[in-house]
Amino acid sequence: MTVANIAAPAKARVKTRAAKGLGVxxxxxxxxxxxxxxxxxxxxxxxxxxxxxxxxQSTFKIDSTLTLASWRTFFASDTxxxxxxxxxxxxxxxxxxxxxxxxxTALYVGLFVKNKTLQTALLVxxxxxxxxxxxxxxxxxRPMLGKExxxxxxLMKAHIISQPIEALLFTELSVVIxxxxxxxxxxxxxxxxxxxxxxxxxxxxARDLGADFWRILRKIIFPLSLPGVVVGAIFVSxxxxxxxxxxxxxxxxxxxxxxxxxxxxxxxxxxxxxxxxGVILTVIMGLVIAGLLRVVDLKKEL
Amino acid sequence: xxxxxxxxxxxxxxxxxxxxxxSNISFSVNQKEYVSLLGPSGSGKTTLLxxxxxxxxxxxxRVTLAGRxxxxxxxxxxxxxxxxxxxxxxxxxxxxxxxxxxxxxRAQPVPESEVRSKVxxxxxxxxxQGLARRGTHQISGGQKQRVALARTLVTRPKLVLLDEPxxxxxxxxxQRMRTELRNIREQLDIPFLHVTGSxxxxxxxxxxxxVLDNGRIGQDGAPDEIYNRPASANVARFLNRYxxxxxxxxxxxxxxxxxxxxxxxxxxxxxxxxAIRYDRLAARPVGSAPGSNxxxxxxxxxxxxxxxxHLFETADGKVVEVEHHLSNGPPDAYEAGHAYALTxxxxxxxxFG
Numbered sequence: 001m002t003v004a005n006i007a008a009p010a011k012a013r014v015k016t017r018a019a020k021g022l023g024v025x026x027x028x029x030x031x032x033x034x035x036x037x038x039x040x041x042x043x044x045x046x047x048x049x050x051x052x053x054x055x056x057q058s059t060f061k062i063d064s065t066l067t068l069a070s071w072r073t074f075f076a077s078d079t080x081x082x083x084x085x086x087x088x089x090x091x092x093x094x095x096x097x098x099x100x101x102x103x104x105t106a107l108y109v110g111l112f113v114k115n116k117t118l119q120t121a122l123l124v125x126x127x128x129x130x131x132x133x134x135x136x137x138x139x140x141x142r143p144m145l146g147k148e149x150x151x152x153x154x155l156m157k158a159h160i161i162s163q164p165i166e167a168l169l170f171t172e173l174s175v176v177i178x179x180x181x182x183x184x185x186x187x188x189x190x191x192x193x194x195x196x197x198x199x200x201x202x203x204x205x206a207r208d209l210g211a212d213f214w215r216i217l218r219k220i221i222f223p224l225s226l227p228g229v230v231v232g233a234i235f236v237s238x239x240x241x242x243x244x245x246x247x248x249x250x251x252x253x254x255x256x257x258x259x260x261x262x263x264x265x266x267x268x269x270x271x272x273x274x275x276x277x278g279v280i281l282t283v284i285m286g287l288v289i290a291g292l293l294r295v296v297d298l299k300k301e302l
Numbered sequence: 303x304x305x306x307x308x309x310x311x312x313x314x315x316x317x318x319x320x321x322x323x324x325s326n327i328s329f330s331v332n333q334k335e336y337v338s339l340l341g342p343s344g345s346g347k348t349t350l351l352x353x354x355x356x357x358x359x360x361x362x363x364r365v366t367l368a369g370r371x372x373x374x375x376x377x378x379x380x381x382x383x384x385x386x387x388x389x390x391x392x393x394x395x396x397x398x399x400x401x402x403x404x405x406x407x408r409a410q411p412v413p414e415s416e417v418r419s420k421v422x423x424x425x426x427x428x429x430x431q432g433l434a435r436r437g438t439h440q441i442s443g444g445q446k447q448r449v450a451l452a453r454t455l456v457t458r459p460k461l462v463l464l465d466e467p468x469x470x471x472x473x474x475x476x477q478r479m480r481t482e483l484r485n486i487r488e489q490l491d492i493p494f495l496h497v498t499g500s501x502x503x504x505x506x507x508x509x510x511x512x513v514l515d516n517g518r519i520g521q522d523g524a525p526d527e528i529y530n531r532p533a534s535a536n537v538a539r540f541l542n543r544y545x546x547x548x549x550x551x552x553x554x555x556x557x558x559x560x561x562x563x564x565x566x567x568x569x570x571x572x573x574x575x576x577a578i579r580y581d582r583l584a585a586r587p588v589g590s591a592p593g594s595n596x597x598x599x600x601x602x603x604x605x606x607x608x609x610x611x612h613l614f615e616t617a618d619g620k621v622v623e624v625e626h627h628l629s630n631g632p633p634d635a636y637e638a639g640h641a642y643a644l645t646x647x648x649x650x651x652x653x654f655g
Contacts (some may be wrong), residue, residue, distance in 0.1 A: 051650075070544030095556070158641060199388070199390060201386045201388060201390040202390045202391075202392060203391040204357055204377070204384070204386070204390070204394075205384065205386055205391075205392075205453075206382040206392070206407070206451075207357075207376075207377045207378045207381065208355060208356075208377050208378065208382065208402065208454075209378075209403055209407065209408065209453065209457060210378045210379075210404055210407065210408030210409060210457060211378060211403070211404075211407035211408065212378055212409070216407075217409045219403070219407060223394045224393070226392055
């Protein structure tokens with residue numbers, strides 16, 4: 001679906017070029033690399049996953065006899081259904097937390113900092129954590145959140161708590177904290193970009209017309225930054241929905257996302273069930289992206 | 303401070319680092335006045351406007367609006383309407399919602415039932431009937447200008463500030479909007495303070511003209527008074543209607559490197575200079591004319607419709623303009639590259655310094 005959406009305007013553009021004398025052959029020649037690439041590495045694998053999800057799986061082997069058995073297994077199991085809801089819940093919570101942390105940050109960087117150099121410098125600071133590997137960033141939360149971790153020690157030293165908070169690590173909370181920290185930058189970037197494009201005199205005009213800061217934020221700044229929020233939400237959604245490493249490292253195996261199930265199933269060579277989960281995950285992502293794209297017309301806004 | 307002064311400025315000063323933007327600015331704007339503020343770029347006119355509206359704070363001085371000291375009041379609490387040069391319309395709102403913004407979003411919002419009638423009435427007043435539901439991308443530059451004006455006027459500000467409001471429009475439209483702006487002001491009884499870098503616009507629009515020169519008030523008066531009797535060499539330069547010569551007083555004469563120029567009036571103080579308006583000059587064959595004269599070579603002419611401007615050049619390359627009003631008869635023919643004597647009556651020369 002998304003592939004078709006992207007291809008349609010591209011084709012239209014190429015057509016106008018063709019009309020200018022590039023010729024039909026030239027058109028196909030220009031399209032060929034992308035088409036070959038997308039077919040080999042997107043269309044074929046996706047079709048393959050759908051196909052394999054209907055294969056017959058026994059303990060030690062898999063064969064291509066078509067069956068609904070794996071689909072039935074998934075929907076009959078409380079464990080799998082629960083992990084589906086956990087995935088949706090964590091996705092929604094992380095979407096909200098990245099927005100709550102990311103929007104004010106973006107507001108500061110994109111709108112309040114007037115100096116362009118400082119603006120770029122601050123955005124680079126946001127990206128610096130990416131200089132270390134993903135796994136190290138996730139695992140670094142363990143000594144922070146643990147029973148004898150940095151946060152508990154600081155809170156005890158400050159006499160704010162007398163007993164360490166154990167709920168900080170190996171819970172859903174630690175997964176949410178870890179994911180928020182890792183993905184918030186994907187929310188900050190697009191929003192800061194949109195905010196940076198707002199003409200400052202528009203905000204002054206709103207002030208001059210008698211609106212206070214909150215009204216300007218609600219009626220002018222937020223609507224104008226909405227395309228950035230949508231793009232950020234798409235980035236975060238796609239990454240969080242497919243997540244498995246953060247929950248594996250920070251939940252002590254208590255939080256099982258669809259991604260974790262795929263990893264486990266592939267690990268035990270249960271390709272058919274892994275494919276079922278893969279298809280379900282892809283459908284969810286498709287729906288989420290389609291839904292978010294309905295909020296704003298990105299083609300018009302960007 | 304006169305009784306009906308809406309805006310009163312007292313000793314406003316502001317500098318950015320070493321650069322002085324405003325220096326001891328004082329003036330009043332009265333009810334029903336249309337004041338033009340003329341200044342070249344860098345003269346501080348935008349800073350002055352932003353200080354009045356509350357987007358900048360002065361380092362010294364006071365801003366009084368309708369008897370209330372608003373020097374440190376925030377912009378949204380002043381009741382001043384600001385019309386931006388680039389219109390600054392809200393791009394995500396329709397024409398109607400743009401105009402309604404101030405009514406809906408101020409501290410005490412107007413009830414929605416009144417918003418509709420007020421907004422439509424204002425849209426009619428500025429001549430945008432039928433465009434209320436358009437987006438701001440679907441209207442022309444002139445229409446955007448009207449939306450910006452309507453959006454400000456609908457909130458009934460005590461004073462409207464216009465920052466080069468016609469700068470973004472093409473010449474044809476600019477001419478029409480000038481008349482329109484004056485008409486709108488007359489219907490509303492709100493004083494307008496119109497900032498511009500164009501001397502024709504400033505002279506045409508204002509009941510009163512204030513000339514800004516390097517952050518100071520160069521002159522404040524009626525347009526014809528300023529046009530005929532500029533108060534300083536710089537004001538004469540900004541008017542773009544005077545040939546200005548550097549020089550110094552020696553006894554009764556004003557001596558420039560082109561000769562000694564007689565003068566009837568002298569404005570004391572400030573930079574020494576001699577100014578003679580374009581249309582006070584005449585070009586004669588060398589040696590044939592009495593009176594003040596200046597030797598110059600004819601270069602070319604510019605046709606302006608109602609007049610013709612002849613460009614002459616002195617030996618050291620200074621351009622001297624001579625304007626001939628066509629109502630005074632057909633222009634003389636000059637030959638390019640030939641020397642002429644430029645003459646004028648001594649009572650028309652103004653000496654400064």
